[in-house]
Amino acid sequence: MAENDTTPYPAVDKPDFPAIEQRILSRWDADGTFQQSIDNRPADDEYVFYDGPPFANGLPHHGHLLTGYVKDVVPRYHTMKGRRVDRRFGWDCHGLPAEMESEKQLGVSGRVAITEYGIEKFNDFCRESVLEYTDVWQDTVTRQARWVDFENDYKTMDIDYMESVMWAFKQLWDKGLIYQDHKVMPYSWGAETPLSNFEIRLDDATRPRQDPAITVAFDLTPTDGDPGPMRILAWTTTPWTLPSNLALAVGPDIDYAVMELDGTFYVLGEAVAGGYEKQLEGATHHATIAGADLVGRTYTPLFPFFAERDDLDAFRVLPGDFVDTSEGTGIVHIAPGFGEDDQRLGQEAGLGMV
Missing domain, CATH: 3.90.740.10 (Valyl/Leucyl/Isoleucyl-tRNA synthetase, editing domain)
Incomplete structure (x- = not known):
C-alpha cells in the first residue's frame, strides 16, 4: 500500500462479469462438462427431464429466462445427487403462434385465404418457418449457464412425438381416465377454432369490444x-x-x-x-x-x-x-x-x- 493511499485495502481491478461468464462457458464447452455429467453416471439410475418447449418461432424474453432458471435447478439437483439426467430441449411447433407468423410472412389471413393458397403448401411453410429462431434460443439458453441437450432435441411436429402423445392418450383411455364434458373456451372466428387461455394472452390477439350493460x-x-x-x-x-x-x-x-x-x-x-x-x-x-x-x-x-x-x-x-x-x-x-x-x-x- 502506498504511503499516500487513504484506504487500507489493496487495489483491485473492477471485475469484468461478461468476460468471466464467457471463460466459464468456454471451459465447460472445451471439457465437455455437461456430457461428462451424464456419461459418468449409471444408466440404471436415471432421472428423466423433458423441457417444456417454447414456441420456436418467437424470440426469448425475460419470462423465459425466469422459468429457464427454475428448469435448470431441478436437473442440477438430481445430477448432484448422482443420478443420470439427459436434458433434451424441445420445440413447440403447433398452435396459433406458428400459423399467425406464417400468415404474416405469406400475406394471407383466415381459413378461406389459406385454403385458396393450399393447405399442404401452408403446412410446409409453417414447418420451415417455425424453427426460424432456434439459433437465438440456443445462444440465450447457453448464456444462462443452463445445461441442455440441443443435438437430441424433440419437436412437437415430429411424427414419433405425435405418436407418443396418441399412445399416452390411449393408456389413459384404457385405464378409464378419459371422460367427455363441456367446457367454455374462447373462439376465433377468423381461424375457426377454439383458443387456449395462453393464446388469447398473445400480443394483439384480441380486440376491445364495448357492449351495453x-x-x-x-x-x-x-x-x-x-x-x-x-x-x-x-x-x-x-x-x-x-x-x-x-x-x-x-x-x-x-x-x-x-x-x-x-x-x-x-x-x-x-x-x-x-x-x-x-x-x-x-x-x-x-x-x-x-x-x-x-x-x-x-x-x-x-x-x-x-x-x-x-x-x-x-x-x-x-x-x-x-x-x-x-x-x-x-x-x-x-x-x-x-x-x-x-x-x-x-x-x-x-x-x-x-
Missing part, C-alpha cells in the same frame, strides 16, 4: 306469501346471450330490497337500490329478504325458445358464490355455455344444455 325484469312465479306480482331485476353485460338464459343467480348472504311501484314488487340488491332511483321513481320500500329465500324460486323466461323444454330443469333462481353488489343489481343472468361461471353453476345445478 342492461337490467332486465323477470316475472317470478307466484307463491304463497308474495305481497303481489313480483319481478326480479337481473343485470348483464352480455345482453346478446339473453335468448339462452336458463337461470338467475343471487348471493345467498346478500340482502335484497323489495320495492313496490304501482302494485308490482321489484327485487334487487339492498346495497344498490339507490342506483335505481330514477327507474323506480315513486317506489316505496316494502321489505328486505335474504338471497337464500329467493333460491329455488322459478320465473317466466323472457323468450319462448326453451319454455317447453322440461328436460332442461331451467328458469330457476340459483345460489352463486361469485355474485356481489359491487355493480349491477346483485342478481346475475345465467346462460350456460357463454361464460365459465355460468357453465359451472349450470352444471352444479343440473341444468341442460341448449
